[in-house]
Amino acid sequence: MANLKLTNVAKTYGGTVDVLKNIDLDIEQGELIVFVGPSGCGKSTLLRMIAGLESITGGTLEIDGQVVNDVPPAQRGIAMVFQSYALYPHMTVRDNMSFALKLAKKSPEEIDAAVAKASRILQLEPYLDRLPKALSGGQRQRVAIGRSIVREPKVFLFDEPLSNLDAALRVATRIEIAQLKESMPDRTMIYVTHDQVEAMTLATRIVVLANKGIAQVGTPLELYERPENEFVAQFIGSPAMNLLPGEIVETGEETVIRLNSGGMARSAVPTQTADKGLKVNVGVRPEDMVEATGDALFEGVVDYTEALGEVTILYFEKTGDADQFLAKLPGIHNEMRGRTVRMTADPSKVQVFANGKSLYYR
Numbered sequence: 001m002a003n004l005k006l007t008n009v010a011k012t013y014g015g016t017v018d019v020l021k022n023i024d025l026d027i028e029q030g031e032l033i034v035f036v037g038p039s040g041c042g043k044s045t046l047l048r049m050i051a052g053l054e055s056i057t058g059g060t061l062e063i064d065g066q067v068v069n070d071v072p073p074a075q076r077g078i079a080m081v082f083q084s085y086a087l088y089p090h091m092t093v094r095d096n097m098s099f100a101l102k103l104a105k106k107s108p109e110e111i112d113a114a115v116a117k118a119s120r121i122l123q124l125e126p127y128l129d130r131l132p133k134a135l136s137g138g139q140r141q142r143v144a145i146g147r148s149i150v151r152e153p154k155v156f157l158f159d160e161p162l163s164n165l166d167a168a169l170r171v172a173t174r175i176e177i178a179q180l181k182e183s184m185p186d187r188t189m190i191y192v193t194h195d196q197v198e199a200m201t202l203a204t205r206i207v208v209l210a211n212k213g214i215a216q217v218g219t220p221l222e223l224y225e226r227p228e229n230e231f232v233a234q235f236i237g238s239p240a241m242n243l244l245p246g247e248i249v250e251t252g253e254e255t256v257i258r259l260n261s262g263g264m265a266r267s268a269v270p271t272q273t274a275d276k277g278l279k280v281n282v283g284v285r286p287e288d289m290v291e292a293t294g295d296a297l298f299e300g301v302v303d304y305t306e307a308l309g310e311v312t313i314l315y316f317e318k319t320g321d322a323d324q325f326l327a328k329l330p331g332i333h334n335e336m337r338g339r340t341v342r343m344t345a346d347p348s349k350v351q352v353f354a355n356g357k358s359l360y361y362r
């Protein structure tokens, strides 16, 4: 139960404003899909279309092989948890969790069993007789999740459920959501977030939304290690991937790129996809940079350092109109400020993009 298939799905507001178009996506039962993307790119809109809270203006949404474009929300077998918990303030935790089942005319025994099960999974048993105001933010969010669990939906939708929590609670609740998913392996979940750590740690697959469409779908590691395009390359990972313009000068076992800044980059991108003379952007992650002994991919003066404890971020002096180059080294390295440093990266970690698209996918 609960495969979702989106085919050429589109959303237009008022007949004129395109928000999303050409969305093709297959979601298998039991997956935890995370939608990420810049603010305003349509994450909530897409989730609300799946829930049935927003009309689908083009294409089809299928749940288990049935087109549900015109099926009302309550009949889709979907539960949605919002950023604002929307609990009834005058009702206890137990009553908040029971409410939908009472409306559905379930028997008291069924309701008690469902609430007992959900409160055990969510560790809410000690709080069942409290009012929402006597709970922490994290506990309230768990009640909101509990309210959706009792209905035993096939699909759970979460729209930035942790963004109102402070940092420590966010981490704790994130782990609870991961455990919740493990306790319900056959349920499908779609989770919207702008938090990279949530996306990387929770997702079976991440959908990156940008420019009204899907920029890439893949496992967290696929997106991190082999981004399909420059947008995903710079959106996933923090600080963002460095991009340096250059030209392919050698193909063979490795692809060699002469960078406009004077450096040389070596990439393991397959040779048959790389043409001599092709203008490219080389992408390297700050955390993949190491001090060069041979050819340097980048050479510059360290303008500023940020020691974060386990790592130090080096900010290099800007040259010309290039973006500022960053490197992330293990340990504390404030002594490197003001020094001229030569950096390189392992060829397997060097991405090559032509016209914004990765040569790895050519």
Ligand SMILES: Nc1ncnc2c1ncn2[C@@H]1O[C@H](COP(=O)(O)OP(=O)(O)O)[C@@H](O)[C@H]1O
Binding pocket: 013, 017, 019, 037, 038, 039, 040, 041, 042, 043, 044, 045, 046
């Ligand atoms: N009811 C609406 N009418 C017109 N435009 C809307 C409406 N709801 C959202 N939008 C627009 O759709 C775009 C996507 O919004 P949203 O899905 O909330 O983005 P996200 O959740 O990714 O931040 C935004 O540009 C927003 O202004």
Ligand SMILES: [Mg+2]
Binding pocket: 043, 044, 045
């Ligand atoms: Mg949103």
